[in-house]
Amino acid sequence: MDRFGQVEMSGAENMMEKLLDVKDLRVSFYGDKGSVQVVRGFDISLHKGEVVGILGESGSGKTVSSSSIIKLVDESLGRIDSGEAIFKDKDLLKLSGKELKGIRGNEISYVFQNSSAALSPYKRIGKQLGEVLKTHGLPDSKDHILKTLEEVGLEDGERIFHMYPFQLSGGQNQRIMIAQCILCSPELLIADEPTSSIDASLQKTILDLLRDISTRNQMSVIIITHDFGVAKYLCDRLMVMYGGLVLEEGAIDEILNSPLHPYTQELMRCARSLAEDDETMYTIEGAPPTPYQFRDECPFYSRCSLREDACREGIPERTDIDGRKVRCIKYEKR
Numbered sequence: 001m002d003r004f005g006q007v008e009m010s011g012a013e014n015m016m017e018k019l020l021d022v023k024d025l026r027v028s029f030y031g032d033k034g035s036v037q038v039v040r041g042f043d044i045s046l047h048k049g050e051v052v053g054i055l056g057e058s059g060s061g062k063t064v065s066s067s068s069i070i071k072l073v074d075e076s077l078g079r080i081d082s083g084e085a086i087f088k089d090k091d092l093l094k095l096s097g098k099e100l101k102g103i104r105g106n107e108i109s110y111v112f113q114n115s116s117a118a119l120s121p122y123k124r125i126g127k128q129l130g131e132v133l134k135t136h137g138l139p140d141s142k143d144h145i146l147k148t149l150e151e152v153g154l155e156d157g158e159r160i161f162h163m164y165p166f167q168l169s170g171g172q173n174q175r176i177m178i179a180q181c182i183l184c185s186p187e188l189l190i191a192d193e194p195t196s197s198i199d200a201s202l203q204k205t206i207l208d209l210l211r212d213i214s215t216r217n218q219m220s221v222i223i224i225t226h227d228f229g230v231a232k233y234l235c236d237r238l239m240v241m242y243g244g245l246v247l248e249e250g251a252i253d254e255i256l257n258s259p260l261h262p263y264t265q266e267l268m269r270c271a272r273s274l275a276e277d278d279e280t281m282y283t284i285e286g287a288p289p290t291p292y293q294f295r296d297e298c299p300f301y302s303r304c305s306l307r308e309d310a311c312r313e314g315i316p317e318r319t320d321i322d323g324r325k326v327r328c329i330k331y332e333k334r
């Protein structure tokens with residue numbers, strides 16, 4: 001039975017409890033050529049214990065949209081134009097800096113892309129984790145830290161407690177990063193490409209770890225990845241982003257079995273070609289548009305083999321097809 005099924009059996013009503021509901025989030029940056037919107041409509045909703053993936057080529061807006069949910073956009077560089085992000089009963093986008101500080105790391109944790117850089121090289125692991133607890137108003141308990149180290153699969157916790165990050169392997173540091181993020185038992189973990197900078201052999205271990213913690217603690221996870229394999233392994237649902245928009249969303253098996261959007265179909269064709277060690281490795285011609293090239297049209301227009309003139313008549317609406325969502329005029333009810 002799949003993971004989703006197991007969770008359902010252990011707490012059906014929990015599974016249906018909505019934890020996060022983000023609607024029409026739009027984010028702009030101030031660039032040399034003026035302000036430019038890079039996220040143009042991002043929606044995500046998550047139940048308790050659910051694992052949702054965000055997938056798409058580099059630059060499609062995965063990091064900006066997911067970090068904006070907890071207002072991690074530097075105010076001097078950009079701004080949230082509109083939208084709402086209801087977490088339990090609060091709109092995160094309306095909270096003050098102080099209120100958000102109380103939520104970040106505590107109820108919602110964020111694992112940054114290239115996260116090992118987030119550990120201080122000059123402080124022992126035990127001290128760093130203790131500081132995380134104190135920052136969130138919790139007692140600096142060595143017992144709790146050792147228990148968390150064990151939870152992320154670091155068995156020699158007592159020894160690691162006294163070590164510095166540079167004395168540990170990349171994989172151990174990655175586990176410390178996850179320990180740091182689950183120390184305060186968050187209800188939601190947002191992990192930005194948590195396995196892209198580690199060896200392939202370690203990837204599975206880290207993914208297993210995230211899945212175990214999610215199941216054990218009923219923790220919801222948003223995982224950003226550009227790898228269908230990672231999404232398939234971990235996610236209940238998948239969202240595909242491109243050009244600052246979510247182009248397709250649905251249950252992972254449905255998307256993998258029958259992708260609706262031409263962009264998802266093309267991405268999967270690339271992934272298959274890579275996996276099959278195809279001599280003429282398939283790639284999508286052209287490059288994704290930069291935010292300055294965004295137009296009021298389908299962002300995939302110039303690269304889509306199924307394009308037609310009507311694709312340029314505005315950004316396609318989100319169409320609901322049996323619980324799946326897709327932005328492509330092929331599916332719009334006319």
Ligand SMILES: Nc1ncnc2c1ncn2[C@@H]1O[C@H](COP(=O)(O)OP(=O)(O)O)[C@@H](O)[C@H]1O
Nearest residue numbers: 029038057058059060061062063064065077291
């Ligand atoms: N601090 C910033 N200032 C200006 N533009 C940014 C900044 N951060 C990201 N962007 C732009 O926003 C777009 C989306 O970026 P990002 O969310 O990082 O993409 P992804 O995570 O999907 O690779 C890109 O075009 C990127 O260049």
Ligand SMILES: [Mg+2]
Nearest residue numbers: 062063064113
């Ligand atoms: Mg990113």
